[in-house]
Amino acid sequence: MKTKQCPLPYNPKDLIQLAHGGGGKLTHELISTMFYPAFSNPILNEQHDGAIFDCKEGRMAYTTDSFVVDPIFFNGGDIGDLAVNGTVNDLTCCGATPLFLTAAFIIEEGFPMSDLQRIVESMKKASQKAGVAIVTGDTKVVDKGKCDKIFINTSGIGIIDPNIHIHSDRIEEGDSIIISGKIGQHGICILSTRESLGFETDVASDTASLNHMIQSLSESVPIHFMRDPTRGGLSSTLNEIADSASVRIELDEESLPIGESVLSACELLGLDPLYIANEGLMLIFVPKKHAEKTVELLKQFPEGKDACIIGKVTAKNTDGAVLLNTLYGGQRIIEMLRGEQLPRIC
Amino acid sequence: MNEYNCFRDRDLVDALAQRIRQRISRKWVIMEMCGGQTNAIARFRLEDLLPQDLELVHGPGCPVCVTPQTIIDQAIELAQEPDVIFASFGDMVRVPGVNDSLLSVRSKGADVRIVYSPLDAVRLAKENPDKQIVFFAIGFETTLPVYALALKNAIHANLNNFSLLTSLVTVPAAVASLMEDPENRVQGLLAAGHVCAVTGLEEYEKLAHCYHLPICVTGFEPADILWGIYNCVDQLEKGENSVRNNYSRIVNPQGNIKALEACNLYFEPIDQEWRGMGIISQSGLKIRKEYEHYDAFVRYKITQKRSCYTEICLAGDIMKGKIQPTDCPLFGQKCTPDQPLGASMVSSEGACAAYYKYKRNENKAMSITL
Missing domain, CATH: 3.90.650.10 (PurM-like C-terminal domain)
Structure with a gap:
């Protein structure tokens, strides 16, 4: 005879909720437990509304790209490293040395927290490999069905060596x-x-x-x-x-x-x-x-x-x-x- | 060396082209039946290797191209029914009807799914019992067995929410119609290997005999096509009218008997309209009455109408081998893959689309070379 078992309790912490993008306690928790530790760097750690950094004289390159790939995990990568590498490569095409990235996430309500963790980890690894810092970002959560799992936008700034002219x-x-x-x-x-x-x-x-x-x-x-x-x-x-x-x-x-x-x-x-x-x-x-x-x-x-x-x-x-x-x-x-x-x- | 490289090998291709040049003694017109052959010829620029006396004309063997526009409009209408998931091969969804295409109604909210096989549509029917799944079943004998299999699976699973909107055509009747045209120029035929792999060669033997038409069955790689052309020229020069199977690694002369049995079980011949060519007697197939439950025409009480649209381009003459795509005054001007005006431009497999993609600006390419 089967013994009756309690179902596993629903743990809202396993899934992204609308409040994770609402700017309140859950948003704060998400940022401080996931994004800050993963992307930690002196500019981000200032926890300002934007990134503040010194700039040198000369030319800079600035680019942005949005990533909506489906599936989000695939052989050889995922939407996270794609978002970092894509913007790094766009800066590289300009002849720039990529320095800083921003990362903005639009996440569908109910998205598994573990998948977000996996994506953030791969962004961390990709940015470390490329030698760029993710210096500011944003998180929005939309109603279930209003976006397909997760969309990521990254913008990037790089500095161009005066001897390099790519045109x-x-x-x-x-x-x-x-x-x-x-x-x-x-x-x-x-x-x-x-x-x-x-x-x-x-x-x-x-x-x-x-x-x-x-x-x-x-x-x-x-x-x-x-x-x-x-x-x-x-x-x-x-x-x-x-x-x-x-x-x-x-x-x-x-x-x-x-x-x-x-x-x-x-x-x-x-x-x-x-x-x-x-x-x-x-x-x-x-x-x-x-x-x-x-x-x-x-x-x-x-x-x-x-x-x-x-x-x-x-x-x-x-x-x-x-x-x-x-x-x-x-x-x-x-x-x-x-x-x-x-x-x-x- | 993989199979592609093996049948694309430069030395082999050069040697075959040389044999054709040596064998030919006068002008001949050969038609390749299938859009796949046309595309390979254009993509690999095989015509550059052939003697000037040999003219290749491009037959009506692109299933998307010959699907009548009325059926496309009926498909678009059906796709907009609220309880319908309309499944289609990818290249059908772009083909314009009178006002819309399946792709454009999808962006307006219709549930149109691009699938790779009718079996995916059967799966969709199992997964969506509260929806009606209609699959746009177009094509030649090549695709027919998988429609038969889809019907078999749907019947086995007792599905009441799966149907086929059919526009199915068969090659031999079309060849006969071409040959009986008083203005016919075609003297030899390259038959499509993948169609013959299903049907076998019996019908082609009859055509060869009846119309004194040498026929060579070819594959789709450069060496396959040139080997077929060589054999066709060889027959023409000798005055022979037989069927040579130059794709014997795939084509069994008897065809695929199991597949043919399954096709005969579910489908029966009908008179069929071909876009650009009109109605050809007994050149199409429909679902047999016993299985009409799976026939979208019956389920949705759609009357099959003859197209009332007149094509202003010369697609019909192109597909009958009377002229080349570049002879049409609209080609590349008013008629482009973005705004196709006729059958052979609507799909990437069509002769006009192949010319547009690979051979447009030929003069430009030539002047660049010089």
Whole structure:
């Protein structure tokens, strides 16, 4: 005979409640027991309404990004490290050394506290790895159903070395184009976790902060331009660059680094890896004579171990265009992504 | 070397292209039936490797393209019913009806789910007993067995909230219709391997014999397609009219007998409208009367209407192989993937969409090369 048991008592502390964002006691508890200990640094610990810090003369870079990824936990990372790495990499693209981040959370009522703890821990690790401090933040809780689990916004400030000038105007005819790793990893990883697709893959997200690698590179190589090819993939980013710099870009299909699992998943789902999102890649434009050295230097970092030259700038002061030299000697246009890439029937 | 690299190998592709160039002695027009073949040809620029005497024309083998606009409008209407979860393949949701697309009504609150398989829709039906799940079942013989399986599973699970809105088409009747067109230019056919893997080759043997049409069954990788083209040219040069299975690693001449049995159990032939091509006799399939409970047309008392829209572009002529996409004056001007005006631009698998993606600005690309 079954013995009657009391159900486990409902513990409101296990779940995020509206009051955690209400500015009262629960908000204070959440901040002081979770956020302050994890992100502790002298500026944050002042517990001011905003972050107060000294600034030097010169140029700074300032950026913001919001993260709404679903699922929030995936192979290779989670929404937390994505939020830190994304903003760090955006600053890095500007040629800046990232210094400070803000973190704002919009959380759905009923979100498990343990998941929030896990996300905050990974933000802590990612910010430590990137060498940035999370100096101020905000927490809001919305009614159940008003947002999907958790959204995070991070803003970042970085300082730009006076000798570094990263601008699309600096791209020159003959520049080599280098990618720091294999393409399509993040997008395929996220797609594969959507249960409706019903396929499994070992592909892990490439999410990573690239600032240390790029900083080291910029000490030895005059980088003309760089950008991280995130949403819309390599094709969309290259088209943006070609347009804004009025340059013609040629890629060599043979040299594109695509992992076998990503290639197989793309063939299966009818997707083009050139349009799949990345989160830990940098596209770098350097003078041709520095191309080999750039690849060599990138390869010294784990995030750059698959770095390679994928193409070149073949003309300047022209209509922006991205062309692909196919495996068989033909050439075709590479367009910007139209709408979302949707799985096809065949 | 994985399978993709193996059938994309440059030396192999070059050698096959050279054999085609050596074999051809006069002009020939060959149609590739399937949008997958068209896309591979455009994506890998295979036409650049072929002799000028060989003209490839692009057939009506894109299931999204040939789905009539009236059915798309009926799907959009159904998707807006409050108790309906409307499930569809991803590439159908973008196709515009008269005023909306499934994607645009989703943003207005309709419950439209993009799924990868009809079996996901069966799962949705099990998980949502208080909702009606309608799956937009479009496609050729390739997709048919999985619809049969979905019906089988739904019947087995005794589901009363699952139905298919069908627009199903079959290849052989369409080929016959193309060949009987007095203006037909097609002299050889590349049949789609994945369709033949289900159906087998019997119907194609009849077509080859009846219309003196050499047919080669191909896969979708560059080497597969070139091997099929070589065999088609070889037959044309010899004056042969047979079916050659150039995709024997996948296609069994008898087809997939189990799949065919399941399809015959649940579906029966009907006259079917093809977008851009009109009604073709016995070229479609509907759910048999015994299973009409699962037929969304019956469940929602929808009358199948013939499209009253006239397409102002030349998609019909393009899909019949009479002209090339770039011959249409609207191509790339008023008709683009963002605002498609005709069948072969509505899906990324369509010939016009493939030309737009890979071959538009060809002159620009050429001048850049020079």
